[in-house]
Amino acid sequence: DTEVTQTPKHLVMGMTNKKSLKCEQHMGHRAMYWYKQKAKKPPELMFVYSYEKLSINESVPSRFSPECPNSSLLNLHLHALQPEDSALYLCASSQEGEPWETQYFGPGTRLLVL
Amino acid sequence: GQQVMQIPQYQHVQEGEDFTTYCNSSTTLSNIQWYKQRPGGHPVFLIQLVKSGEVKKQKRLTFQFGEAKKNSSLHITATQTTDVGTYFCAGPRGGYQKVTFGTGTKLQVIP
Numbered sequence: 001d002t003e004v005t006q007t008p009k010h011l012v013m014g015m016t017n018k019k020s021l022k023c024e025q026h027m028g029h030r031a032m033y034w035y036k037q038k039a040k041k042p043p044e045l046m047f048v049y050s051y052e053k054l055s056i057n058e059s060v061p062s063r064f065s066p067e068c069p070n071s072s073l074l075n076l077h078l079h080a081l082q083p084e085d086s087a088l089y090l091c092a093s094s095q096e097g098e099p100w101e102t103q104y105f106g107p108g109t110r111l112l113v114l
Numbered sequence: 115g116q117q118v119m120q121i122p123q124y125q126h127v128q129e130g131e132d133f134t135t136y137c138n139s140s141t142t143l144s145n146i147q148w149y150k151q152r153p154g155g156h157p158v159f160l161i162q163l164v165k166s167g168e169v170k171k172q173k174r175l176t177f178q179f180g181e182a183k184k185n186s187s188l189h190i191t192a193t194q195t196t197d198v199g200t201y202f203c204a205g206p207r208g209g210y211q212k213v214t215f216g217t218g219t220k221l222q223v224i225p
Contacts, residue, residue: 042215099206105156
């Protein structure tokens with residue numbers, strides 16, 4: 001099974017709302033990633049978790065809060081977002097987090113902030 | 115910082131024509147990966163190149179890594195409508211766990 005699942009597929013939220021994005025993989029991968037992708041742009045790395053510990057935060061605003069409850073799950077908590085945060089949020093996983101490994105992407109959550 | 119540029123940004127081809135996208139990095143890469151993202155979809159891994167001058171083929175797709183390991187190309191022979199999508203190259207950035215995606219080339223195939 002090489003599948004990464006993400007919920008919800010679509011999300012509309014106001015600037016005062018709190019919501020969470022969820023990601024799950026059952027490939028036994030120990031590295032999990034959050035990417036943000038704006039229209040017609042490449043994915044941009046936000047966070048990396050390695051062995052359930054946050055290893056990389058690409059200077060992401062604190063209104064985005066990642067969480068890794070266990071090795072299969074990755075959450076992204078959203079609070080007080082801005083309209084410019086509207087984007088496709090992609091979760092990915094890889095074996096150990098080495099840059100030569102294949103990253104398996106989930107289908108993404110399309111987020112619209114009003 | 116590291117930049118990974120791809121050209122062209124967009125390409126429209128008639129079905130059956132060939133297509134090539136080029137990836138250029140401002141720094142030497144230890145390896146390069148290629149991903150395909152269909153419209154409305156997510157990036158899907160295609161291949162990884164590691165050695166200088168390496169050439170790999172997948173059916174109608176030919177991938178090449180430059181001798182200086184700063185550039186790469188993807189060539190599709192006789193495009194089909196199923197080839198439609200955006201092709202990204204990606205390379206390691208700064209070391210452990212960081213990968214930078216190229217700017218992407220969007221391919222449209224006209225039947």
